[in-house]
Amino acid sequence: MPEGHVIHGIAAALTGLLRGQVVHASSPQGRFSSGAALLDGCTFTGAIAHGKHLFASFDPGAQAPHILHVHLGLYGVWSFALAAEHPLAPHRNPLLTAAGEGKQPQVIGDAARFAVPAPRGAVRLRLVGKQAAADLNGPSRCEVLTAAEVDVLRARLGPDPLLGDSDPDAFIQAVRSSRRAIGELLMDQSVISGVGNIYRAELLFRHRIHPATPGQRVSVRKLQQLWSDAVVLLADGKRLGVIVTTDEGHLNEPPTGWTKLAERAPNEEADLRWYAYRRSGRPCHRCGNLIATSILASRTVFWCSRCQRAPSH
Numbered sequence: 001m002p003e004g005h006v007i008h009g010i011a012a013a014l015t016g017l018l019r020g021q022v023v024h025a026s027s028p029q030g031r032f033s034s035g036a037a038l039l040d041g042c043t044f045t046g047a048i049a050h051g052k053h054l055f056a057s058f059d060p061g062a063q064a065p066h067i068l069h070v071h072l073g074l075y076g077v078w079s080f081a082l083a084a085e086h087p088l089a090p091h092r093n094p095l096l097t098a099a100g101e102g103k104q105p106q107v108i109g110d111a112a113r114f115a116v117p118a119p120r121g122a123v124r125l126r127l128v129g130k131q132a133a134a135d136l137n138g139p140s141r142c143e144v145l146t147a148a149e150v151d152v153l154r155a156r157l158g159p160d161p162l163l164g165d166s167d168p169d170a171f172i173q174a175v176r177s178s179r180r181a182i183g184e185l186l187m188d189q190s191v192i193s194g195v196g197n198i199y200r201a202e203l204l205f206r207h208r209i210h211p212a213t214p215g216q217r218v219s220v221r222k223l224q225q226l227w228s229d230a231v232v233l234l235a236d237g238k239r240l241g242v243i244v245t246t247d248e249g250h251l252n253e254p255p256t257g258w259t260k261l262a263e264r265a266p267n268e269e270a271d272l273r274w275y276a277y278r279r280s281g282r283p284c285h286r287c288g289n290l291i292a293t294s295i296l297a298s299r300t301v302f303w304c305s306r307c308q309r310a311p312s313h
């Protein structure tokens with residue numbers, strides 16, 4: 001499942017491709033025909049992300065805006081097509097490639113001859129602007145909401161390190177008031193939004209916190225540092241389209257194709273990109289001890305038992 005940095009990249013991509021344009025919306029697959037009919041002919045005014053949720057605004061003119069809410073879940077994916085001259089064409093701007101986690105957008109003809117490609121697979125929603133199109137396949141949520149409904153939904157989400165107006169104190173308070181393990185709390189989207197399994201393992205390693213440590217036993221100072229680090233790491237992930245948390249190579253552009261390769265988990269790549277994630281049984285980069293695993297919040301968590309001491313009882 002993509003972590004928050006990808007959804008922020010997609011929001012920026014949709015905004016860059018379609019903002020200010022009257023868009024044609026359709027559901028080639030048919031499962032979102034009535035929702036698409038509401039959006040069709042509206043002016044797209046921009047998209048934002050909050051954690052793993054995407055909110056895109058459509059202005060129908062006379063009535064209140066329609067807000068498209070999308071959660072990709074495990075299988076959802078956006079894909080983009082655009083004319084060669086578009087400012088976001090991949091040879092000019094890496095934004096769409098990053099938002100596609102390394103997958104290149106389709107470049108189709110010049111501005112005058114931009115033609116929408118045939119749908120690939122079950123396209124739930126297709127948005128077409130002047131020189132660009134975006135297709136959504138396989139989301140777990142795709143619905144049209146009112147602004148009030150969006151407020152209700154967002155009120156249940158924890159602060160997002162990539163949103164400038166997020167309140168880190170809300171995160172710190174939620175962790176400090178809980179006996180649940182920090183490794184569980186970091187995966188709880190009502191505690192912090194946008195962190196998934198990779199960022200969880202890496203943030204805990206970088207701050208030397210054992211995943212089983214009860215939230216109330218993690219110091220405020222550590223949580224402040226962890227939050228500030230999350231802000232930097234997620235912003236890097238959004239820019240690069242891949243998660244790289246090792247300090248060496250952190251500032252370098254990763255080789256293209258890393259993302260999909262990492263899903264198949266060749267050790268060599270995990271060794272370069274991460275300290276703990278997908279490195280079970282491999283030596284810790286810091287101390288040489290072998291990386292351990294267990295299950296927390298239904299997903300495998302990875303850590304170093306020497307660098308990240310188990311909480312005492």
Ligand SMILES: [Zn+2]
Binds near residue numbers: 285
């Ligand atoms: Zn270690």
